[in-house]
Every structure is written in structure tokens, then in C-alpha cells.
Amino acid sequence: MAHTININGKNHQVDADPDTPLLWVLRDSIGLTGTKFGCGAGLCGACTVHLNGQVARSCTVPLSAVGKARVTTIEALSPDRSHKLQQAWIIEQVPQCGYCQSGMLMAASALLRDKPKPTDADIDAAMTNLCRCGTYNRVRRAIKRAAGMPLGEAA
Amino acid sequence: MIANPQRRTLLKAAAGSLVVAIAPAALVDAGAAPAAAAAPASVNSWVVIAPDGAVTILSNTSEIGQGTGTAIAQILADELDLDWRTVRIDMAPVEDKFFNAGWGEYATYGSGGVARQFPQLRKAGAQARAMLIGAAAAQWNVVPAECDTEAGWVVHRASQRRQPYRALAASAATMPVPENPPLMPRERWRFMGKDIARLDLPAKTDGSASYGMDVKVPGMKVAAILQCPHFGGKLASVDAAPAMAVRGVLRVVQLDNAVAVVADSYWQAKKGLDALAPAWDLAKASRHTSSAYNAALVDAVNKGGAVYPPRNSSADKAQADYNTAMAGAVRTVDQLYTVPFLCHAPMEPMNATARVDKDGAELWLPTQTQSNSRAAIAKALGFEPARVTIHTTLSGGGFGRRIEYDFAVQAAQIARATGTTVKLVWSREEDMRHDFYRPAVAIKLTAGINADGMPVALQVGSACESLLEYSRNGADRERARPVDPSPIGEPPRYYNFAAILFRITTMDAGVPVGYWRSVATSQNGFAYESFIDELAHQSRQDPLAYRRKLLKAGSRELATLNAACARAHWEQAPAKGRHRGLAMVKANGSYVAIVVELSAGDGGKVKLHRITCAIDCGTAVNPKNVRSQAEGGIVYALSAAFYGEISLKDGAVEQSNFHDYRLIGLADMPPVDVLVIDSSEAPGGAGEETVGPLAPAVTNALFAATGKRVTTLPLSRSGFTLG
Numbered sequence: 001m002a003h004t005i006n007i008n009g010k011n012h013q014v015d016a017d018p019d020t021p022l023l024w025v026l027r028d029s030i031g032l033t034g035t036k037f038g039c040g041a042g043l044c045g046a047c048t049v050h051l052n053g054q055v056a057r058s059c060t061v062p063l064s065a066v067g068k069a070r071v072t073t074i075e076a077l078s079p080d081r082s083h084k085l086q087q088a089w090i091i092e093q094v095p096q097c098g099y100c101q102s103g104m105l106m107a108a109s110a111l112l113r114d115k116p117k118p119t120d121a122d123i124d125a126a127m128t129n130l131c132r133c134g135t136y137n138r139v140r141r142a143i144k145r146a147a148g149m150p151l152g153e154a155a
Numbered sequence: 156m157i158a159n160p161q162r163r164t165l166l167k168a169a170a171g172s173l174v175v176a177i178a179p180a181a182l183v184d185a186g187a188a189p190a191a192a193a194a195p196a197s198v199n200s201w202v203v204i205a206p207d208g209a210v211t212i213l214s215n216t217s218e219i220g221q222g223t224g225t226a227i228a229q230i231l232a233d234e235l236d237l238d239w240r241t242v243r244i245d246m247a248p249v250e251d252k253f254f255n256a257g258w259g260e261y262a263t264y265g266s267g268g269v270a271r272q273f274p275q276l277r278k279a280g281a282q283a284r285a286m287l288i289g290a291a292a293a294q295w296n297v298v299p300a301e302c303d304t305e306a307g308w309v310v311h312r313a314s315q316r317r318q319p320y321r322a323l324a325a326s327a328a329t330m331p332v333p334e335n336p337p338l339m340p341r342e343r344w345r346f347m348g349k350d351i352a353r354l355d356l357p358a359k360t361d362g363s364a365s366y367g368m369d370v371k372v373p374g375m376k377v378a379a380i381l382q383c384p385h386f387g388g389k390l391a392s393v394d395a396a397p398a399m400a401v402r403g404v405l406r407v408v409q410l411d412n413a414v415a416v417v418a419d420s421y422w423q424a425k426k427g428l429d430a431l432a433p434a435w436d437l438a439k440a441s442r443h444t445s446s447a448y449n450a451a452l453v454d455a456v457n458k459g460g461a462v463y464p465p466r467n468s469s470a471d472k473a474q475a476d477y478n479t480a481m482a483g484a485v486r487t488v489d490q491l492y493t494v495p496f497l498c499h500a501p502m503e504p505m506n507a508t509a510r511v512d513k514d515g516a517e518l519w520l521p522t523q524t525q526s527n528s529r530a531a532i533a534k535a536l537g538f539e540p541a542r543v544t545i546h547t548t549l550s551g552g553g554f555g556r557r558i559e560y561d562f563a564v565q566a567a568q569i570a571r572a573t574g575t576t577v578k579l580v581w582s583r584e585e586d587m588r589h590d591f592y593r594p595a596v597a598i599k600l601t602a603g604i605n606a607d608g609m610p611v612a613l614q615v616g617s618a619c620e621s622l623l624e625y626s627r628n629g630a631d632r633e634r635a636r637p638v639d640p641s642p643i644g645e646p647p648r649y650y651n652f653a654a655i656l657f658r659i660t661t662m663d664a665g666v667p668v669g670y671w672r673s674v675a676t677s678q679n680g681f682a683y684e685s686f687i688d689e690l691a692h693q694s695r696q697d698p699l700a701y702r703r704k705l706l707k708a709g710s711r712e713l714a715t716l717n718a719a720c721a722r723a724h725w726e727q728a729p730a731k732g733r734h735r736g737l738a739m740v741k742a743n744g745s746y747v748a749i750v751v752e753l754s755a756g757d758g759g760k761v762k763l764h765r766i767t768c769a770i771d772c773g774t775a776v777n778p779k780n781v782r783s784q785a786e787g788g789i790v791y792a793l794s795a796a797f798y799g800e801i802s803l804k805d806g807a808v809e810q811s812n813f814h815d816y817r818l819i820g821l822a823d824m825p826p827v828d829v830l831v832i833d834s835s836e837a838p839g840g841a842g843e844e845t846v847g848p849l850a851p852a853v854t855n856a857l858f859a860a861t862g863k864r865v866t867t868l869p870l871s872r873s874g875f876t877l878g
Binding site: 128 | 219221353356360361371402500502503554583779789
């Protein structure tokens with residue numbers, strides 16, 4: 001069944017079953033593998049994308065629900081790692097294995113757009129993505145760095 | 156000299172800490188010597204220098220998050236005296252000459268990527284440097300001793316001549332390999348010991364880093380798999396028709412204990428799989444249920460297992476030494492600890508991509524074990540190992556799970572049955588239910604206490620499954636004679652016990668078990684450090700003072716303990732309502748002490764205020780990364796301590812995803828302060844050594860806060876949760 005969906009500003013024709021999660025449309029139909037599969041149940045956030053700028057866990061969004069929404073993936077955060085979050089992520093050396101980090105960055109970018117100077121409570125509420133390598137405190141620092149805020153303790 | 160370098164950025168991360176992030180330079184040479192031959196040249200196996208000056212350093216250690224690739228590059232770049240901007244890293248091919256010197260195989264485990272091959276890596280770099288000098292000296296007709304190097308150039312100061320390595324690499328490779336080349340002295344280290352930015356991280360910020368899950372091979376199909384939920388069960392039969400009716404499904408493959416569906420894409424394969432109703436043969440399957448099995452473990456340690464003597468001793472002698480030491484005791488204390496099965500749960504579920512034809516096989520694997528995977532896959536397919544090629548991808552976490560090759564053999568079998576390249580993707584449910592778990596363990600500790608309240612002897616009784624029976628399909632099970640000694644781990648000989656007696660009982664449950672980050676230290680750390688704390692409180696001594704008495708003066712254990720406690724202000728009272736707990740371990744040549752500060756409120760709600768950690772890992776090649784790994788181990792251990800539990804019902808795992816196997820989140824995190832102790836000793840491990848002491852530091856703090864002594868994990872079983 002053919003669908004047209006808008007990903008990172010471009011329209012794509014996709015032939016997939018309507019119940020196919022957006023995650024697998026992105027990864028298998030389009031070939032954008034930056035968005036990751038961690039749990040398939042919306043529990044870990046590795047699959048986080050933006051739909052019309054709002055965070056969405058793409059493993060729980062069926063293709064049939066995407067419609068005309070603008071889908072944004074990690075690949076579109078910047079063309080060259082110049083997004084202030086990506087710069088902060090590198091300065092703070094946030095990732096370890098990195099597998100959760102696409103989702104983290106997409107959640108963080110939506111947070112900063114909604115709350116340019118987020119409090120710790122704002123960060124707690126927005127950043128519910130799971131990380132097995134324990135990068136959480138550096139994620140928090142990097143968000144504050146990107147927001148131009150005091151960083152707290154040295155890491 | 157490199158002219159017009161691209162942006163070389165020195166970034167001040169925060170007061171007192173500096174991260175050097177160096178962007179790759181445009182490799183333009185001004186006024187350089189004539190270019191070398193067009194092909195890249197290997198100076199030795201580990202270092203390839205391209206005509207444009209790019210230097211590729213090969214790593215034999217998988218990148219599973221621990222950053223060893225960059226550490227290996229730092230070591231070789233210092234010994235070779237390279238310009239960091241020219242450095243790239245790549246995975247070494249799976250050949251004998253790249254086997255980890257300490258392990259004798261191509262594998263990533265035991266915190267050995269740096270610690271077990273540090274001298275060998277340094278020597279390889281120093282040999283290459285000596286050969287480059289030799290090549291230049293030969294060209295200039297001077298004595299090598301008159302030459303030196305400067306960041307990618309050989310220089311002869313007396314005649315002011317210089318040559319870049321890229322112009323010398325081809326002839327350097329023909330120079331004799333010196334057996335004892337001079338190593339780079341510490342005062343000339345520009346990379347080792349510095350917070351160098353990791354080479355793999357930028358790609359992990361833009362979705363371009365490619366994991367096993369992301370492999371794309373032309374013509375590739377995707378398989379989903381369902382393994383028998385009961386361990387040891389087999390596939391009896393399955394009607395393939397319901398799967399074949401799903402659009403995109405190509406084939407249903409029956410394996411010994413599983414059924415797989417191959418389709419054009421993952422979702423189609425999964426839908427096909429979900430349509431099947433396989434029948435399982437449970438005749439030989441495990442029937443264990445956790446409540447009964449855990450009770451059996453406790454029974455076993457109470458009965459007492461067989462004595463496991465130290466090397467060069469005997470059971471009788473070990474028992475006699477213990478009895479002699481116990482003669483000095485005025486009373487005996489014992490305590491029993493229980494911990495559950497734990498899963499690894501890396502963020503990237505198990506997967507493997509395989510292509511098999513009549514001549515051999517090619518696999519793309521997120522793996523921690525290349526040479527063993529190759530051997531096992533070759534055996535399963537009936538090939539010589541040389542006919543199996545392994546490409547290592549990044550792993551989304553390993554933690555010891557990817558030291559197994561079950562998923563790789565499955566992918567190869569499915570690919571052969573299908574006749575095309577197949578990527579096998581496990582669901583999270585399969586990953587959680589078909590792990591090689593950290594065993595469930597019961598530990599009984601008995602100590603004889605003297606008139607001063609100090610322990611004179613320690614008896615350690617452990618009951619659990621045998622790792623050697625299950626890991627790597629039981630390849631090493633013959634080593635479990637008379638019993639699998641893996642529960643012993645690192646004996647606590649740094650404490651002044653006159654005798655330590657180990658008893659081990661293997662209690663099988665039919666559950667595959669394996670190497671979980673920190674292995675035996677994960678359960679023993681909890682037991683030993685909870686026990687020492689209990690003994691201290693019983694004799695009304697401060698836990699720090701008590702341990703100081705038990706440790707040798709001038710020892711690294713004592714220095715690490717003191718460093719953590721000083722940093723955590725242990726000897727000053729915490730703020731009202733806050734309480735601290737302390738624990739320390741020695742593991743893999745490193746020393747770790749952790750102080751946890753928390754408060755405990757109504758209804759068992761725990762608030763973590765601060766975690767302070769000191770780690771002495773000898774020479775820290777990348778201290779920033781050691782801090783990140785230390786913190787990572789602490790977070791890994793926090794999830795396990797508070798919530799981690801895999802339980803069995805009739806030989807099947809009850810948990811399936813992150814809703815019933817809960818993990819710590821960002822909002823739960825206190826500040827974590829890690830001090831990497833400055834040392835020039837040989838490197839020890841840094842990837843897993845903070846896991847063991849974390850749980851007891853928490854439970855010791857909870858005792859201080861509530862008077863309640865927790866001897867079983869997870870904490871949720873005792874009513875404690877993170878508020």
C-alpha cells in the first residue's frame with residue numbers, strides 16, 4: 001500500500017503495511033538508520049523522532065497515523081554536527097556506546113525549543129530516555145551547556 | 156609541517172577540566188620531502204600510513220562503549236610520536252597476530268583491552284618508531300642514535316634534515332624489527348594520561364555511527380526469531396502457513412530450539428512470526444521456579460559445600476588453616492546474602508548479519524568475541540575457520556552479553572537455509588528472555604571475631620549455577636573440576652584475615668548463565684562489604700576506621716579508601732537526615748572505593764544525594780574516559796541494586812521488557828563525583844570495577860539511615876524505591 005510521508009522536509013513514497021511502525025518505515029523503507037530500535041514498546045526512547053516538532057516514540061506510531069505530519073529525525077538535527085546540542089555533546093563527551101543518543105538528542109532538542117532555559121525539573125521531566133551506559137549526568141550538563149546556562153559540578 | 160590545518164579546537168569544558176577536541180587536518184604538506192609510493196604502507200601490523208599522511212591504527216578490542224579504540228590509538232600515537240590530527244582507528248582483522256596478548260584470543264572482556272596488552276601495544280609503537288628512524292637514518296647516511304622524532308617527522312637536528320613518516324613508511328617496513336626498542340618516556344607523553352576526545356563520539360551525535368543493527372548488505376533480508384520460552388526445550392513442530400501468508404515473508408526456518416521468519420523487512424518478519432503457533436518439546440526443559448530454586452540455594456550454603464582450596468594447597472590444609480585461625484575467635488558471626496539472576500539488557504538487542512555460500516561465510520557482528528565466534532560458526536557450518544570472515548561493527552553496549560555467539564550461529568544457520576544474506580534481529584523480549592544471566596547466588600559468610608571485635612578468619616560459602624557449563628555453549632566445562640571456581644572471583648586477601656576458606660556448591664537450574672559486568676565481584680562485593688560494615692557496627696567502630704585496621708599500611712587499597720572518604724567528607728557529619736555508606740573492592744588490578752550519601756523517607760522512598768568514587772586503575776590512559784566508565788558502572792549497578800531481578804516460572808523467564816525489568820532514569824541520578832587516582836603503576840581495568848562496591852555502599856547507607864540491614868537484592872524486595 002503506498003503512502004506519502006514527509007521526512008526531514010522531503011516527501012517520500014513508501015510501500016508498507018499501514019500498521020508498520022514509523023521506526024521501521026524510517027529504517028527499512030527509507031534507509032535512515034540513525035533512529036534506533038531498543039524495545040519496540042515505547043519504553044526506552046531510542047526511537048525518538050519529532051512529529052510536527054513534538055517528540056514521538058516512533059516504534060509506537062503506525063504509518064497510518066503519520067498522515068501529513070512533518071517527521072524530523074536525528075539526521076536532520078544539522079548537516080554537519082553544528083547544532084549547539086551536538087557541539088555540547090562532544091565537548092562534554094556525553095556518549096559511551098552511543099546507541100541511545102539519537103533519541104536523547106531528539107528529546108533534548110524538543111525540550112530546548114519548548115524551554116530555552118530548562119530547570120533541572122524540566123530536564124527530569126523531558127529526558128526519560130533510557131541509557132545503559134549511564135551517561136545521564138553528562139546529558140544534563142550538555143543540555144545546560146547548549147542552553148548557555150551554568151553547568152553545575154565539573155564532570 | 157602541516158600547513159593550513161583545519162580548526163584545531165582547544166575547548167575549556169569547565170573550570171579545572173580540559174577536553175582536547177582536535178578536528179582532522181587537511182593533510183596538505185608545504186615544503187615536504189618527495190611523496191612516497193602511492194600505496195599505503197604498513198610499518199608493522201598495527202599501523203598503516205597512507206601517502207597523504209593519514210595514520211590508521213588498528214584496534215583488536217571491540218567498541219562496546221568503553222572507548223578502548225581511542226585508548227589504543229593514544230598509546231600507539233605516543234610511542235610512534237604522531238600528529239594526532241592524522242590518526243584514524245579501524246578494527247584489526249581477525250588474525251592471530253592481533254589476538255589480545257593477555258587473553259590469547261581476539262576478544263573484549265575482563266577489562267583487558269588496555270590492561271592486558273599495555274606493554275605489547277607500547278612495544279609495537281616503539282618498534283615502528285625505531286624502524287622509521289632507521290629508514291631515515293639510512294637515507295641520510297647517519298647513525299639512528301643522532302635522530303629523533305617530532306609529531307610525525309623524523310628529524311636529524313645536526314644537519315637540520317627532516318622527513319615525514321609517510322615518505323619513510325615503505326622503507327621502514329623493510330628495516331629489522333628491534334626486539335627491545337626504547338619506550339617513550341612519560342615526560343614526553345602527549346596523549347597518554349590526557350583527557351583526549353574520543354574518536355568514535357562525533358558520529359554518535361548525528362545518527363551516522365553504524366551498529367550491527369544498521370548493517371546494510373545488498374540483497375539482504377531480515378529475520379525475526381522466537382526461541383522456546385522454557386530453557387532446554389526444543390521445537391517440536393510448526394505450521395509455516397500463517398507466516399507465509401503475510402506480505403513480504405519469504406521463508407520460515409526451523410532451528411533446534413527456535414523458529415525464525417525471513418522477510419523483506421523486520422516488521423514483516425515480526426508479523427509473520429507472531430502469526431505462528433509453534434509446538435515445543437519440553438521433555439528436557441528446565442522446570443525451575445525462582446521461589447523454590449532460591450530456597451534450594453539457601454539450603455545449600457547452610458549445609459555447606461565442598462571446600463575449594465587455593466592453588467598449591469589442599470582442602471584438608473585449607474580447612475586446618477581456617478580452624479587454626481578460628482582458635483583466636485571469641486565469637487562467631489554469620490550472615491546470608493541472596494542476589495537474583497540479572498540480565499545484561501544492552502540498549503541494542505542481539506543481532507547478526509550473515510552471508511553463507513558453498514565456499515564459506517561472512518558475518519557482520521556486534522560482538523565481543525571474534526576468534527571464538529569464527530570457530531563456532533565454522534564448526535556449525537562445517538567449514539574451516541579460515542573460510543569464515545568476521546566484520547566487527549560498533550555494539551550498542553556489551554557488558555559481557557556479546558562474549559556469547561548464540562545469535563551469530565543462528566544468523567549463519569538461517570542465512571544458509573535461506574540462500575541469501577540475512578540480518579537476524581532479536582526483539583527486546585527475546586533479548587531479555589534468552590540472555591546468559593548473572594547467576595542467582597546465595598552466599599553465607601562466617602567470621603571468627605576476636606576480643607577486639609576484629610575478624611580473624613572468614614569462611615565464604617557460595618551456591619549458584621556454573622558459568623563454565625553454559626557460557627560459549629559449555630566450551631570450557633571441562634575446567635569445572637572438581638567444581639566451577641568462578642564464584643570465588645577476587646578473594647578479599649587485602650583484608651587482614653589469617654585464613655579465608657571457600658566452599659562452593661553448583662546448583663543447576665537449566666538457565667544459561669555467563670559473564671555480567673564485574674562477574675563474581677557483582678555478588679561478592681555486596682556480600683563482603685555488607686558483612687564488614689555489619690562487623691564494624693557490631694563492635695561499635697566506624698566503618699572507615701574498621702577497614703583501615705584491616706588493610707595493610709601503604710597499600711593501594713588503603714590509599715583508595717582514604718581518597719574516597721576524604722573527598723566525601725566521611726569524617727564530618729552529613730547534613731541532617733542524610734546518611735552515608737562505604738564499600739571498596741579490588742578487581743582486575745584496580746582498586747575502587749565508593750561512598751553513597753542518601754536519605755530514607757516514609758514508605759521506603761530513598762533519595763540519593765551524592766555518590767563519591769575513587770578509582771586507582773594504575774596508569775589511566777584516558778582519565779576522562781575512566782571517569783565516564785566509572786560513572787557508567789555505578790549507574791549500571793544502581794539499576795541492579797534497586798530493581799534488577801530476573802525470575803523464573805517453570806523454567807521460563809517472567810520478565811520481558813523495560814516495564815517489568817525497571818532501569819534507573821536520568822531523574823533518579825544524584826551527582827556522581829569520580830576521582831581517578833594519579834598513578835604510574837601498570838594499568839588495571841576501568842570498565843567494570845565500580846559495579847561491585849555500589850550496592851553495598853547503598854545498603855550500608857540504608858543501615859545508617861534506618862537501622863535495617865538489607866541482605867537480599869534488589870532493594871525493591873525490601874520495600875525501598877527511588878523517590
